[in-house]
Amino acid sequence: MTAITSSAASPRDYSLTGRDTRLAVENGLAAAEWYHTDIPRKQMKELMQRSDQPAIRDTVIWLAAFVVSAAGGIWFWGSWWCVPFFFVYGTLYGSSTDSRWHECGHGTAFRTQWMNDAIYQLACFMIMRNPVTWRWSHTRHHTDTIIVGRDPEIAVMRPPDLLRVVLNFFGIFDAWHAMVDMLRNAAGVISAAEKTFIPEQEQPKAIRVARIWLAIYFATIALAFYLHSWLPLMLVGLPRLYGAWHHVMTGLLQHGGLADNVIDHRLNSRTVLMNPISRFIYWNMNYHVEHHMFPMVPYHALPKLHEMIKHDLPAPTPSILAGYREMIPAFLRQLRNEDYFLKRALPPTAKPYREDLHNDKPVAVAAE
């Protein structure tokens, strides 16, 4: 790992209609051709093959865990014994749905498309991400990953807003904005930024979904009033707050502290080795360089893909803790100098970075 300070001229403009949007297009960073490791077609076909079996197995376990934890939370409601049940329920609701909407949105989790669609809709509701808006924003994220002015899904902008990062471990900032967006969409308004990535013919669908969700939340709140109990909201809505911690913890590692405005996922994405429970919750998205380089590969084949191409990738970060040990100091440095980032070192067996393509001309370099 090398830390680099580059010599960009002025602060970044992250809006999707601003100066950096124009610059990204002018500099060839928008919809560019990205680096990918060469894999023989035969092996790539094997990796891309779809199967219902792994996702059905995982989804049965996932839904069963929902039912058991919800039942325990309801049964023990009013005593401290409900806490561990709601901890599990909340983590499933507010965190595991992040990876489910993502994988099913790519259409890779199941071979059978209606299964992808069903879990996608359910997970989007729980994670409070409009299934139409986020399908298209994620398309842009894959086209222009961490390209300033183009990528609508940059989790930590520079200089980092650390208060926002901390609040999001409790879902506060994201859920607030999700509710505002839902109300705005339900009122029939698509924002200027949304219009840059949602095709016109898809926009009415985003409005329809927002209205359905709004009705569900009204019904849940009405039930809570009727029962004189917080319990309905503990099951629908609030878990997005008290269960968000895991998806934020893993999500920040995807690109946090790494380069922006480059067209090589080895520079702007991070693969992190982690424990089996986190990998179940996260559906193997810890193999994030691999996922971005080859989004056609289903989550269950990512470990095999990792083994196949690791000679061409930076060494994976060995743990979640190790990831935070490199990322937090980088965030703190970016408070003083937003051009600072961590440059991933490649093994000798890897093809080198195309330095001429990347906006990382160093003025100061320090080995870590």
Added chain:
Amino acid sequence: MSDWVEACAAGDIDEEDVMRFDHAGRTFAIYRSPDDQYFATDGLCTHEKVHLADGLVMDDIIECPKHNGRFNYKTGDARGAPVCVNLRTYPVKVDAGKILIQIG
């Protein structure tokens, strides 16, 4: 005026797979279906100009390798986001073990 152009040998493409074919500055995708029929479409996804020959063939669907957009390669119909515009298809015939496509 249409021309039949030789693209490849029939055995060059595996069953349920796709191959890229470039001709006269244009790029095409040639498909072999699971029931051993051949089809041809424009080679680039209508969404963001990615080569479909790097994608995955499943039954009568080609899935784009970049954003997982789906087309029916037999009809060219767009079948799943983020693709919204249909793919152009071309007639194909097999002659003496060669795949020929009619490029309009």
